[in-house]
Amino acid sequence: MPRIRPGRIVAWTLLFIGGVIMVTPLLFMLSTSLKDASQVYDLRVIPEAPTLDNYIEILSDGRFTRWFVNSMIVAVVVTLSNVFFDSLVGYTLAKFRFRGRYFVFIAILSTLMIPTEMLVLPWYLMASQFGWLDSYWGIMFPGMMTAFGTFLMKQFFEGVPDDFLEAARIDGLNEFTIWWKIAMPLVTPALSALAIFTFLGNWTAFFWPLIVTTSADLYTLPVGLSSFAVEQSIQWEKIMTGASIATLPTLIIFLFLQRYIVRGVMLAGLKG
Amino acid sequence: MATIELNGLIKRYGQTTVVHGIDLSIQDGEFVVLVGPSGCGKSTTLRMIAGLEEISGGEIRIGGRVVNDFQPKDRNIAMVFQNYAIYPHMTVADNIAFGLYRSKLSKSQKRQRVEQVAEMLGLSQLLERRPSALSGGQRQRVAIGRAMVRDPAAFLFDEPLSNLDAQLRTQMRIEIKRLHHRLGTTSVFVTHDQVEAMTMADRIVVMRDGRILQVGTPLELYEKPIDVFTARFIGSPTMNLLPARLRDGGADLAVGGSVQVPSASATTSDILVGARPQDLVPTAAGSQGLTVSGTVAVVETLGSETLVYIESAGQTVIGSAPGRQIPRIGDHLTLHAPLERLYYFDKVTEKALAAQ
Numbered sequence: 039m040p041r042i043r044p045g046r047i048v049a050w051t052l053l054f055i056g057g058v059i060m061v062t063p064l065l066f067m068l069s070t071s072l073k074d075a076s077q078v079y080d081l082r083v084i085p086e087a088p089t090l091d092n093y094i095e096i097l098s099d100g101r102f103t104r105w106f107v108n109s110m111i112v113a114v115v116v117t118l119s120n121v122f123f124d125s126l127v128g129y130t131l132a133k134f135r136f137r138g139r140y141f142v143f144i145a146i147l148s149t150l151m152i153p154t155e156m157l158v159l160p161w162y163l164m165a166s167q168f169g170w171l172d173s174y175w176g177i178m179f180p181g182m183m184t185a186f187g188t189f190l191m192k193q194f195f196e197g198v199p200d201d202f203l204e205a206a207r208i209d210g211l212n213e214f215t216i217w218w219k220i221a222m223p224l225v226t227p228a229l230s231a232l233a234i235f236t237f238l239g240n241w242t243a244f245f246w247p248l249i250v251t252t253s254a255d256l257y258t259l260p261v262g263l264s265s266f267a268v269e270q271s272i273q274w275e276k277i278m279t280g281a282s283i284a285t286l287p288t289l290i291i292f293l294f295l296q297r298y299i300v301r302g303v304m305l306a307g308l309k310g
Numbered sequence: 311m312a313t314i315e316l317n318g319l320i321k322r323y324g325q326t327t328v329v330h331g332i333d334l335s336i337q338d339g340e341f342v343v344l345v346g347p348s349g350c351g352k353s354t355t356l357r358m359i360a361g362l363e364e365i366s367g368g369e370i371r372i373g374g375r376v377v378n379d380f381q382p383k384d385r386n387i388a389m390v391f392q393n394y395a396i397y398p399h400m401t402v403a404d405n406i407a408f409g410l411y412r413s414k415l416s417k418s419q420k421r422q423r424v425e426q427v428a429e430m431l432g433l434s435q436l437l438e439r440r441p442s443a444l445s446g447g448q449r450q451r452v453a454i455g456r457a458m459v460r461d462p463a464a465f466l467f468d469e470p471l472s473n474l475d476a477q478l479r480t481q482m483r484i485e486i487k488r489l490h491h492r493l494g495t496t497s498v499f500v501t502h503d504q505v506e507a508m509t510m511a512d513r514i515v516v517m518r519d520g521r522i523l524q525v526g527t528p529l530e531l532y533e534k535p536i537d538v539f540t541a542r543f544i545g546s547p548t549m550n551l552l553p554a555r556l557r558d559g560g561a562d563l564a565v566g567g568s569v570q571v572p573s574a575s576a577t578t579s580d581i582l583v584g585a586r587p588q589d590l591v592p593t594a595a596g597s598q599g600l601t602v603s604g605t606v607a608v609v610e611t612l613g614s615e616t617l618v619y620i621e622s623a624g625q626t627v628i629g630s631a632p633g634r635q636i637p638r639i640g641d642h643l644t645l646h647a648p649l650e651r652l653y654y655f656d657k658v659t660e661k662a663l664a665a666q
Contacts, residue, residue, distance in 0.1 A: 199393060199395070201391045201392075201393045201394075201395035202395050202397065204360075204362050204382075204389075204391070204395070205389065205391060205395040205396075205456075206408075207362065207381075207382045207383065208360060208361075208362075208382045208383065208387065208388065208389050209383070209408050209409055209411045209412070209456070209460075210383035210411045210412035211383075211411060220397060223397075223399040224398070224399065
C-alpha cells in the first residue's frame with residue numbers, strides 16, 4: 039500500500055470539515071421541506087413521517103411558479119447580456135491599442151469599489167425617471183454589464199495569442215467575426231465561469247429586486263419566498279420547500295457548465 | 311502569383327526606428343529568405359508585407375499595386391506563423407477550409423479544395439481530428455494547408471520551423487521547398503537559422519539592425535560576403551578571421567607567418583584575413599595561401615568530417631580534417647588554406663576589401 043503523507047491527511051480532514059459545513063444546511067433544507075409544520079422544530083435529519091405535501095402545495099400555488107419564471111427570465115437575460123457585453127468590452131481592452139484604453143479600463147475597474155448599497159439610490163432615481171420601476175427591465179438594467187465580468191474577460195483574452203487573431207485577419211474575417219468565431223471559443227472556461235457567477239448572483243438577488251418591484255407578479259423567487267415568511271407566521275417548511283426547488287436550476291447550470299471550466303482548450307492549437 | 315517590391319520601407323515605434331528604409335524587389339515565383347539575428351527587423355518587415363503592422367514610411371507593392379493602406383485580407387497573401395496558429399476548437403478540415411473564408415466557392419467545391427490540399431500534404435487521414443490530437447509537424451502542415459488552399463499571390467513564412475525538432479525541421483524544410491517548386495508561388499521566408507536560409511532560398515536577404523546588408527544567392531553570399539557580419543553569419547562553423555597588418559604585397563598575421571594579399575584598398579593597414587573551416591585543412595604547407603600552426607584543443611567528430619580547433623598565439627582557429635583522420639588533443643597541427651579560398655576585410659570598417 040502506498041504511504042499516505044501526513045500533509046494529505048490534514049488536507050483531507052480540512053476538506054471533510056469544509057464539506058460538512060457546506061452540505062449540512064442543504065441537508066436541513068431538504069429535510070425540513072419533507073416535514074409538516076408540526077415537525078419543523080424536530081431537528082432530526084431524516085423526517086419521522088416524510089411528506090411531499092409542501093411541494094404539492096407550493097407548486098400548485100400560481101404565485102410560486104410566476105416568481106420562478108420571473109427569476110428565470112431575469113437570470114437568463116442578464117447572464118446572456120453579461121457574456122456578450124463583458125467579453126466584447128474585455129476583448130477590446132485586451133487586444134486593441136487605442137488612446138485612453140488604460141483610462142477606460144481603470145474607470146471600469148474603479149466601479150468595483152463602490153458598494154451596491156450606495157448605488158441603489160441612484161439606480162432607483164434613474165429607474166423612476168425613466169419609468170422603469172416595477173418592470174423586468176427595472177430589475178435587470180443595473181446588472182446587464184459588470185465591471186467584474188469585464189475585468190475577468192479582459193484578463194482571459196490577454197492570454198489568447200495574437201497569432202490566432204492575425205491568422206484570422208489574413209484569412210479575411212472582420213474584427214467582430216474574429217471575436218465571435220476565434221477568440222470566444224478560446225475562452226470558454228472563462229465564459230462558463232462568468233455565466234455561472236452571473237446566473238447565481240441574479241438567481242439569488244434579493245435587495246434590488248425587492249426595492250424596484252412593488253407588484254407581487256414581478257417578484258423574483260427570493261423576494262417572493264421572503265414574503266412567505268412575513269405573510270402570516272413564519273412557515274419554515276414552505277420556505278425550505280421553495281428554496282429546495284430554487285436550488286435545482288443552479289445545480290443544473292453548474293453541472294452543465296463545469297466541464298467547460300475544466301476543459302482548457304486554449305493552447306492545443308499552438309506549439310506543444 | 312506576384313512580385314513584391316519594398317521601396318524605402320520604414321518602421322518606427324515611437325522614437326525608435328526598427329526598419330530603416332529598406333529596398334527589395336522580389337521576383338514572381340521567387341523564394342526569398344530574410345535572415346538575421348533576433349531584433350534585426352526581419353519579422354517586422356514580413357509583418358508589414360502582410361499588413362499586420364502599419365508602415366511608417368515608404369511603399370509596398372504586391373503584384374504591382376501599392377498596398378500600403380490595404381487590410382491584410384485585401385492583399386491576397388497567406389501567412390504561416392511560428393506558433394502554427396491553427397484554431398484548437400476546429401477540426402483539421404475546418405482549419406484548412408478557413409483559408410477559404412472569403413471565397414465564393416460552393417460548399418462542395420470548398421470541400422474538394424480542402425481534400426486536394428490535404429492529399430498534397432499527407433493529411434487526408436487526419437481531416438476530422440482536432441489540433442490537440444496532432445504532432446508538431448502535422449500541426450505545421452495544417453497551417454501550411456490553410457495558407458495553400460486559397461492559392462494566394464504570395465506565401466509569407468514567419469520562422470515556421472523553429473518550434474520543430476531537428477529531424478522534423480529538416481523534413482519540413484524539404485517539403486516546403488518541394489511545395490514551392492510545385493506551386494511556384496512567390497514566397498518570403500523569415501528565419502534566424504542560416505542553414506535554413508542557405509538550403510531553401512533562391513535569394514537570401516541578410517539583415518541587421520533594421521537594414522539590409524546583402525542580397526544574393528546562397529552561393530554568392532557564401533563566396534562573396536560583403537562584410538564581416540555576413541561572412542560570419544553565413545556558413546557553419548563560422549568563418550575564421552585572423553587579424554593581420556598590411557605591408558607591400560602581403561600581410562603579416564598576428565598568429566605568425568604571412569599571407570599574400572591581392573591589390574586592395576583598406577582605410578588602415580589593419581585587416582582581417584578570413585578562411586572558412588572547410589577550406590582550412592591539415593596538409594603540408596603550400597607556398598601560397600594561409601598557413602596556421604597550433605596545438606589541437608578540441609576535436610569534433612561529425613563522421614563526414616572532423617572539426618579541429620587549434621590554439622595559435624592565443625587565438626582559436628577552426629579547421630577540418632577528413633572524417634577518418636582524427637587528430638589527438640594536444641597534437642601539434644598545421645592547417646593550410648589555398649590563396650584563392652581566402653577572404654579579406656578592413657578591420658575598421660569591417661567591409662570586404664575589393665579583391666581583384
